[in-house]
Amino acid sequence: MSLNILLVEDDAVFAQAMAEELRGFDHGVTVAPDGRDALAAIDSQAFDAVILDRMLPKIDGISVLERLRSANITMPVIMLSALGRSVEKVEGLEAGADDYVVKPIAAVELNARLLALMRGRGWTGSAGDTIHAGDIVVSPTKFRAWRDGIALDLGKLEFKLLAEFVANADAVLTRAMLVERVWGYDFAPTTNIVDVYVRHLRVKLTAAGGDDPIRTVRGVGYMLRG
Amino acid sequence: MTRLRSLRALTLAFLIAFLIATLGTGFAIYTATQRTIERLVDRRILVVSDVAAGISGDRSPEELVRRINAATRERDTGDIGFLLLDATGRRLGGNIALPRRLPMGFSTVALKDQIAGLSAGRALVRDVGHGMTLVTIAETEPFDDYNAARVRIYLIGFGSILLVVIGGLLFFVITIGRRIGETRRTVDAIIDGDMSRRVPVDRSGGEFAHQAMAFNRMLDRISELMVGISNVSNDIAHDLRTPLARLRSQLALALRRAQTDGQRDDLETAIAMSDELLEMFAAMLRIAEIEGGDRRAAFATLDLAGLAEEIATMMQPVVADGDRTLTLKPSPVAEIVGDRQLLGQMLVNLIENALRHTPPGTRIEIGVATTGTTATLTVTDTGPGIPEDQRKLALRRFGRLDASRHDEGHGLGLPLIQAIVRLHRGTIALEDAAPGLRVVMALPKG
Numbered sequence: 010m011s012l013n014i015l016l017v018e019d020d021a022v023f024a025q026a027m028a029e030e031l032r033g034f035d036h037g038v039t040v041a042p043d044g045r046d047a048l049a050a051i052d053s054q055a056f057d058a059v060i061l062d063r064m065l066p067k068i069d070g071i072s073v074l075e076r077l078r079s080a081n082i083t084m085p086v087i088m089l090s091a092l093g094r095s096v097e098k099v100e101g102l103e104a105g106a107d108d109y110v111v112k113p114i115a116a117v118e119l120n121a122r123l124l125a126l127m128r129g130r131g132w133t134g135s136a137g138d139t140i141h142a143g144d145i146v147v148s149p150t151k152f153r154a155w156r157d158g159i160a161l162d163l164g165k166l167e168f169k170l171l172a173e174f175v176a177n178a179d180a181v182l183t184r185a186m187l188v189e190r191v192w193g194y195d196f197a198p199t200t201n202i203v204d205v206y207v208r209h210l211r212v213k214l215t216a217a218g219g220d221d222p223i224r225t226v227r228g229v230g231y232m233l234r235g
Numbered sequence: 236m237t238r239l240r241s242l243r244a245l246t247l248a249f250l251i252a253f254l255i256a257t258l259g260t261g262f263a264i265y266t267a268t269q270r271t272i273e274r275l276v277d278r279r280i281l282v283v284s285d286v287a288a289g290i291s292g293d294r295s296p297e298e299l300v301r302r303i304n305a306a307t308r309e310r311d312t313g314d315i316g317f318l319l320l321d322a323t324g325r326r327l328g329g330n331i332a333l334p335r336r337l338p339m340g341f342s343t344v345a346l347k348d349q350i351a352g353l354s355a356g357r358a359l360v361r362d363v364g365h366g367m368t369l370v371t372i373a374e375t376e377p378f379d380d381y382n383a384a385r386v387r388i389y390l391i392g393f394g395s396i397l398l399v400v401i402g403g404l405l406f407f408v409i410t411i412g413r414r415i416g417e418t419r420r421t422v423d424a425i426i427d428g429d430m431s432r433r434v435p436v437d438r439s440g441g442e443f444a445h446q447a448m449a450f451n452r453m454l455d456r457i458s459e460l461m462v463g464i465s466n467v468s469n470d471i472a473h474d475l476r477t478p479l480a481r482l483r484s485q486l487a488l489a490l491r492r493a494q495t496d497g498q499r500d501d502l503e504t505a506i507a508m509s510d511e512l513l514e515m516f517a518a519m520l521r522i523a524e525i526e527g528g529d530r531r532a533a534f535a536t537l538d539l540a541g542l543a544e545e546i547a548t549m550m551q552p553v554v555a556d557g558d559r560t561l562t563l564k565p566s567p568v569a570e571i572v573g574d575r576q577l578l579g580q581m582l583v584n585l586i587e588n589a590l591r592h593t594p595p596g597t598r599i600e601i602g603v604a605t606t607g608t609t610a611t612l613t614v615t616d617t618g619p620g621i622p623e624d625q626r627k628l629a630l631r632r633f634g635r636l637d638a639s640r641h642d643e644g645h646g647l648g649l650p651l652i653q654a655i656v657r658l659h660r661g662t663i664a665l666e667d668a669a670p671g672l673r674v675v676m677a678l679p680k681g
Contacts, residue, residue: 020477026484033491091476094524113480113513116487166549192549196521196580197514200587205552228503 010124011035012057017047017073018089019065023113027060030116036123044068048076056084058123062112063090063101071104078105085126089114095195117229121181128180142178142235143222145214147171159217166191167210174223178235181226207231242415246408253400257393265385269375276357276373277341283315284371288363296321296367300328303369315373316350322366329370337370344372355382414443418450427528427660430458476516483509518647525654530574537575539610539678540566540603546582547601554586558595561586564602569610571678573659581655585614585674588648593618597671609661609677617671626665652676 014036018024021042028038039056041047043066051059059077063070074086088106090097101109108122139148144157147168154161154171163171169191173182184203188194192202211221224232287306288299296319303317307330318329324336334349337360346354350372358372376382417434424432433454434447483506490502524530547563554561582601589599593616602613621629630649652674656663661678 020481022481023477023484026481026488029488030484030491091480092520094520096524096529111517112476113483113509116484164548194579194583195576197517198583198587200550200553200590201556202550202553205556209552 010127011037012123012127013037013039013055014123015039015041015047015050015056015059017041017044017059017065017070018062019043020062027116027119031120034116034120036120042066044070044073047073051077051082058085058087058126060087060089060119060123061106063088063092063097071100074101074104074106085123087119087122087126098195117181118183118185121183121229122186124180125177125182125186128177140172140175142175142233144219145171145175145222145233147175156214156217157219161213163210163213166206167213170206170210171214174231174233178233181230181232183230187230203230242408242412246404250401250404254397257397261389261393265389268385272375272377273343273357276375277359280315280357280359280371280373283373284359284361284369287317287371288361288369294364296327296365299363299367299369303328303330315371316353316356318370318372319363320368320370327367331370331372333370339368343375410443414447418447421450421454425454427531429528430454430461476513479509479513479516483513515647518651522647522651522654525577525651525658528658530577531658534572534574536570536572536681537578539569539571539573539578539612541568542575542578543582543601543603543612546579546586550583550586554590554599557590559590559593559597559599561599561601564600566603567605569603569605569680571610571659571680573678574655577655577658581652581676582612582614584648584652589614589616589618589672593671605680608680610680612676612678613673615668615671615673617668620667620670620672621665623667629665630663 014031016024016028016031016038018027018040019042024040024042028040031038039050039054041050045067047059047061047065048068050056061070061073065073068076070088070090074088077084077086085107086105087108087110088101088104089110089112090101091112098109107126110119110122139146141147145154146156147154149172152165152168154163154168161171170187173187173191182190185197187203188197191206192198207223207225211223214223215221222234224234226232283306287303288294289302294302299319303319306315307317316329316331318331318333319327321327326332331350337344337358339360339362342358342360344350344353344356344358350356353372353374355376356372356374358370360368360370363369378384421432421434433451436447436451437444486502486506486509490499490506493499493502543566544563547561551561586599586601589597593599598617600613600615602615604611604613630653653663656676656678659678661676664675664677666673666675
């Protein structure tokens with residue numbers, strides 16, 4: 010997926026490096042150095058997503074976001090901040106951010122989150138629906154999952170992990186994203202908890218035959234083939 | 236002597252001292268008046284008996300009886316009792332009778348001497364010649380029911396003084412106790428993280444008001460300093476994270492442009508190092524955030540045993556992956572008020588700590604127990620443990636135990652756990668599980 014991204018960041022060195030890396034993922038990147046320039050850029054051209062630094066000269070990130078949302082501009086916004094406090098995170102999300110990440114962040118992580126956001130917006134199924142990717146079917150309401158018609162015996166966390174993979178099939182999910190979404194923690198466990206659970210899930214998915222549907226993306230995370 | 240520290244002990248000591256002093260004063264006044272009265276009465280009966288017996292002495296018994304009878308009839312000596320005895324103790328005259336013989340000279344008589352109309356008095360027995368003795372007796376009660384009146388005077392006088400003193404003391408104890416209580420509640424609230432609390436200042440002024448104002452000024456100053464520190468830590472977070480973010484993205488860019496596998500390996504190592512630094516910052520900021528106490532606003536009732544089970548179940552595969560075992564002791568429901576996220580992180584960190592610092596094959600056990608007002612969470616492992624003299628160091632930031640620092644981790648694991656325990660107003664202790672380490676966290680219920 011190639012996206013047209015607006016990167017709002019006052020630190021020129023960081024902005025240039027991040028822009029170049031994101032262009033490496035085939036995205037078009039426009040850099041705005043402050044809040045006023047960001048609003049002007051959004052006014053004059055259409056972006057698929059905005060990466061918005063929280064601390065900006067002239068108009069700060071939260072204000073930019075609030076102005077966008079009050080003007081009914083609903084494009085995905087990832088808020089970027091040097092501050093990682095929970096209250097600030099809540100503030101950012103309440104102001105209308107779709108995701109909130111703490112600086113510094115690897116370009117692959119940012120890219121994975123961007124793609125997941127775009128994908129998540131495209132998926133319009135209601136809570137009652139089953140979701141599927143390839144031969145895997147997941148029913149979030151019944152807490153049941155099947156591969157190739159055979160029911161899978163999954164633990165609670167394994168089920169949540171599989172559901173997350175299926176909902177984001179063909180998108181890379183980073184370990185940090187999985188910890189946030191599956192485990193629901195706002196801290197990073199230092200152990201390889203994600204890797205251990207993915208390995209267990211793989212064993213269960215391939216127990217009745219069939220190839221491994223989960224691909225390891227080295228240094229980034231995992232992806233379920235759709 | 237026990238030291239008098241508490242307000243109550245001081246008050247009690249003062250009251251006892253005051254009672255002793257009051258009783259002493261009462262006793263002194265009693266004996267002094269009694270002695271004065273006796274001295275006056277003694278002087279009087281000496282004079283009267285002189286008059287009755289005649290100063291020269293050597294009078295005949297008949298004349299003496301006549302003189303005594305005359306004296307009893309006279310008005311100013313009508314209240315005096317006389318008794319004239321001969322050498323054998325036979326009564327020759329007088330207006331009283333005595334059941335016992337009194338010694339020569341002055342002596343005290345009382346109700347038990349059965350002298351009509353006399354309850355307390357003094358007697359003078361003297362030789363009046365011809366082997367005769369003259370007994371002269373006078374009352375030492377200046378008026379009827381003198382003793383009862385004296386008791387009343389003491390009771391009313393000293394009693395009212397005592398009441399005033401006890402009342403005053405109570406007032407002081409209550410007033411001082413209330414002031415100290417106000418200060419203590421303020422201090423407690425501040426320890427719990429509510430830096431906006433101040434001691435109420437009495438508008439009428441005085442010592443207490445001055446003390447409260449001085450205390451509040453000190454708190455203002457501490458608040459300013461804390462805001463300063465918090466700003467500094469925010470500034471550090473921002474100012475150091477920004478260049479680190481640049482460094483990391485520059486390294487990532489260099490990795491993308493790297494030509495050889497050797498360069499790629501070097502750059503990946505450099506990125507891992509910068510990530511480690513950032514992790515350390517994240518942990519420091521996390522501790523600062525927890526110590527700020529803001530998260531207490533989101534406290535909710537939760538079952539610590541249920542949470543322990545949830546985390547143990549979640550960590551089970553990770554522990555098994557590391558060739559160690561994790562067991563959960565059967566635990567009763569332990570409802571506490573707290574932050575589920577942080578308590579979960581605390582448990583995860585404790586298990587991760589146990590994994591990091593023990594050899595394969597180690598058994599890790601989690602238990603929750605409740606007693607009265609506390610819920611106790613215990614994480615025990617059968618690893619090498621921490622020597623007693625190093626346990627304090629383990630709770631200190633960056634206080635890693637191995638001098639070489641080759642061990643994994645940034646030395647912020649236990650301090651973070653300690654910060655979470657403190658946020659919940661609990662205590663943490665590192666104990667010897669013989670062999671192994673036992674971490675005991677006592678958290679107040681409700």
